Amino acid sequence: MTQSYMDRRGGGAGVLTLDTSAPLFLASSSNYVGTGGGVLKRKQPTDSSDHHLGTGAIEFPISLNARSHAEMAEEALSSNPAVADEKKKNTNETSMVEQVDDEDDKEGRNELAAMQAELARMNEENQKLRLLLSQVSASYSALEMHLATLTRQGHQRNNESWKAREVIEVMGATVDAMNRDRGRVIFPRHFMELGPAAEEDKPSNSSTASPGRSSPPPDNLLYKNDENLDPSWNTNKALKFTPTKTAEQTPLATMRKARVSVRARSELTMIADGCHWRKYGQKIAKGNPCPRAYYRCTMATGCPVRKQVQRCADDRSILITTYEGNHNHPLPPAAMAMKSTTSAAASMLLSGSMTSTDGLMNSNFLASTVLPCSSSMATVSASAPFPTVTLDLTQDPNPLLSKRPPAAQFHFPFPSGGAPPQPQSLPHVHGQKLLNQSAFSEFQTSPQMAASQLPQQRAQPVVPPSLTEAVSAATAAITADPNFAAALADAIKSVIGGGHRPPVNSSDNIM
DNA sequence: CGTTTTTGACCAGCGC
C-alpha cells in the first residue's frame, strides 16, 4: 500500500497520519487538543493500542465537507476510549447508587457547557469550510470549461492546455476527495502519486537489468502522457527544460522526484533507518572534503531507493543523509517511520513545488502556509536539480517538544512571483545549485515560455490567486501545520535515536 | 564462497 496521508484505522473518522507506524497524528482542530488549528499531535509512544490517543485526548477528523463538526464531535466523543470508558463508568455508577456528588454534578454541567461552546465554534468553522468548498467547486467547473474550450481549439499539446489540465487534475482530485471521503482530508491525487510514493506499489521490473536503472517512471496521473520521459528511474540525469520540448517532454516529472535530506549528529557511518544498504560508490564532492557515499537499498532486488551519506563540511559531527525514491517491498517496522517521514516530507515538498511551478501560488503565501512556524529543522528547496526538503535534527536537542518552534526557513525560487520570503539564515542547504541553475527555476523563469508559450496564461491566469490560495489552503491546512516539520523530524529522531548516539567502533569511511 | 566494500573508469549534464 502506498504510503498515504489517509487514515488507515479500522473505521471511524479519518485522521491524517503519516503512517500507522509513524508516531504522528494530526487533529483537525486545536479546540480539542489545546493548540493551534490543524495540530499535529505526537502519538503517545507508550500507547499500545496504536490507534488511540492517550487519555482524554480526542482525535478529530479533518473535514472539508459539509459534515457538521457537532456530528463529528459526537462521533469522536463516543469513539474515544477514554470518553467511552467514562460513559460506561458513569452508567454503572448511576445504576448502583444515586449518591452522585453535587460537586461532580457541577463539574459535569460545566464540562457540558464548555463542550457546547466548542460545538458552536466548530459549526462556525464548518460553515467557513463549506464556503471554501463551494468556491473550489465553482472554480473547478470554470477550469473544466476552460479546458474544454482549449481542447476544442485543438491545443491539447499546447503548454497552456497541459498546464490547465494539470491544474484541473489537482483541483478535481481535491474536490473529488472532498466529496468522496467525508471526514477525511485527501491530498490531491497527484500529490500522493508523485515521485517516490508513486513507485511504491508497483512491482519492480528491474529484475533482468541492473538495479537502479530500470524502474519505470511513476505511472501516475500526470505522467501517463509522458511517453518520452527518461525510462530510467534515475532522475538525477534530469532533463533540462527547454521551450523547444513538447509539453510531454517537460521535465516536470523529473522535478517531482523529491529528495529528503536528513541532517543529524551521528558518529556512525550512517543512521540506522531499518533498511539494508549496500554501498556502491564513493565520491569526493566539490566543496566538501568528506567523501560522499552512495548506498542502494538491498532489502529487495531492484529496489530503487538510494541514499547519499556525507558529513557536513562545516561540522563533521553532522551526518547528512539524502534519500531518493521509494521502496518496492515491505519494510520492517524500524524502517517504516523513516520511510513514512521521508515520503511525507517529499509529498509536502512536492505539493508546494507543484503549485508554485505553475506560478499559481504566491511565494509569500506558500511560505506562510507550508511551514509557517516550523523551525529551521525543515528547509524546503526546489533550487536543486531536484526539489529537496531538508530536515535538520542537529539543533535543539529536543525542539520537537517545544510548542512553537521558531520561524521557518523556506525558500523557493520565485524570481518573479513576488519577493521570496527572507529566511533568517540558510545554513542547511548544502550541495545545491544556485537558483538560476536549477531546472525548477528555469522552468519558472524561462523567458521563452513566459513570452511565447504562455501569453494567454499570463493575460488570463488559469486560476485566480484567491482561488489558488483557497485550494492551497485546503492542503496547506494539513502540510502547513506549525508542528508538521517538527513532527517529521520527531519521527526520524525516533528512528535514529535522537541523533546523538554515542560513538561506536565502526570503520567510518565517510570521514 | 558468497557478500560487501573499495576505487578507478565511465557517462551525462551543465557552464563557459
Next chain:
DNA sequence: GCGCTGGTCAAAAACG
C-alpha cells in the same frame, strides 16, 4: 567543444 562535476558501473579486494 572542452572541462568540471555528480552519479554510476564493475572489477578487484576485503570480509565473515
